Amino acid sequence: MKLQCEVEVINRMLPTFGMRNRGRGTRAVLSVGRQEEKGSGQRGPIYLMICTIKDKAGSRYKLQENIENLFSKFISEGKATIRLREPALDICLSKADVSNLKNFISAVSLAHKGTDASPVPLSRLTPAKTSEIEKPRAKMIITCKKDYPLTKSFPYSLEHLQVSFCKLARVDMRMLCLKRLQKLDLSSNHIKKLPKTIGDLVCLQELILHNNFLETFEVELCNSTLRNSLKSLDLSENKLKALPFQLCNFRELVSLKLDGNELVQLPFAIGKLSKLRFLSATKNKLPYLPNSFKTLVLENLDLFGNPFAKANPMVPDIQLKIPLTLLETASRATLTYRISYGPQVIPKHLCQDLSVAKTCDCGGPCLSSFIQTIVVMNLHQVSQTVVLVDSMGGTEAPIICYFCSLTCYSMFLDKYLQSTRV
Known part of the structure; x- marks a missing residue:
């Protein structure tokens, strides 16, 4: 013994x-x-x-x-x-x-x-x-390909593992056996895709994938145990064009870095990241911010270098159907009254539609029937510190707004016109 x-x-x-x-x-x-x-x-x-x-x-x-x-x-x-x-x-x-x-x-x-x-x-x-x-090794840093272990396993006791500049084309499956791992840094490699089993690292709090060749971020990772552990995610300097809306399942996330990608939009439900305090998405292709962005409470925000569109609240995109369809009415009622639903009660595609419902300025839900427009928001409303959006010294950015009815849109216009007169 x-x-x-x-x-x-x-x-x-x-x-x-x-x-x-x-x-x-x-x-x-x-x-x-x-x-x-x-x-x-x-x-x-x-x-x-x-x-x-x-x-x-x-x-x-x-x-x-x-x-x-x-x-x-x-x-x-x-x-x-x-x-x-x-x-x-x-x-x-x-x-x-x-x-x-x-x-x-x-x-x-x-x-x-x-x-x-x-x-x-x-x-x-x-x-x-x-x-x-010997005392179990908790930290290992590898920054050269010749130092990368090919025949030996990684110490089982590792809590912090950094493997950078090693030209890894994929995540080594041996890393995914490190059940105590809290920080995984795979920056500056050639990784194109993440294995779904990264979600099995139940203690992982910090995942750094800076400067790789990632084109997608798997939905399965957003639904894994990382939802309850991940606090910092760095996806900067990759080739991401879109992120799944399920990214907002990372409710413990405090820091999110998306700089230097090709993103044309942020996850529409980003406002659900209630613990998020540090967000940077510089040098992407964002034309505007999602509606839920205004519910964030940040300490630092950096959106420099995005080709933000010019806001024009007077030119709305009207997709409102009058009268509302029975499906739209039932869907709004389900969300308004918080009626429980699931694939065992209604078709799976309806569950997906309900999960991506838009929020009107009045706080009510809308799905496929709405009025959409773009307004200007001062980013200091959501963050204590704001890095200038452009070289002109601006701290404002366009944000998309939805309205569930003509009444809501009219009320918004009245307030907007009064503010412009002042």
Whole structure:
């Protein structure tokens, strides 16, 4: 039975001599095994062996009838203490895998009671390997193709992995086995498509794909577990022409970078990203901003270098049907009264139509029957800091507006005309 964790060995006799313990743990491998007695047919006693980087041969302590107490109150936090009678030591364990620690403490307890070896999973008391004792690697940065591991696996313990300037044409599937990964930086490669299994990285908080050849962003990623973990997404300097509206499923997203792509529009439901604070989409092909953009609450916004269209609220695009069709009326009522729906109740294509419904200036929904126009919005309404939209020093941008009826559009026009007179 072996356990990898941090160990602090405390001598309970030191205070008697006016001395103190060191007070910090060290990485170690603990083994519970039987001492081999050469030349005798008898089985030797069971020992606890502790191997550290400074003592790979290990220190051994007898376990049978030699444990004064086992402290396991905090075992669910990966902590426990083994108190030996002779020598008078407290062996404090921490940062251990909870499941392995529970099994290890059970094995120690059985060994203390002198239980026969069969129920106790014993190990050979041999010196530990350096790889077993070394502290798990949490960070790896590779910025040169010759340093990229071709035959070795990535350390399972990685939390931060950066692989840049390695000319990767695809995401290495070995990276997708790193379940502890919190930050994945694949910037400056040749990646054209993302595997759907990136969504299996349940701890991933930061995904950097700057300067690649991405042409699409998969809808499946937007519906994966990344919805609950991803906080930062960098898709800048790629070849993206559009983003799926499901991108707005990343409700934990705080930072979004879309600079240097070929985007002709932002996701229409971008306003649903309630935690978004930093947004940059410079040097794209955006003619205007989506209607929900005005509900964002940002700290920093940069939209420089987009060919924004000139707003003209007096020239609307009228797609309003009077009277409304039965489908439009029913759809509006479903959304207004928050009636639950799904593919098991109505056809799947109707569910999709409802999920992309537009919002009128009055707050009501509209689907295929509406009046559309473009107005000017001062970007300081949604962001504390705004980078100038153009070289002329402007901080205004066109935003698309929808109206569910002639009444709503007329009310908007009245307010607009009054403001222009003033």
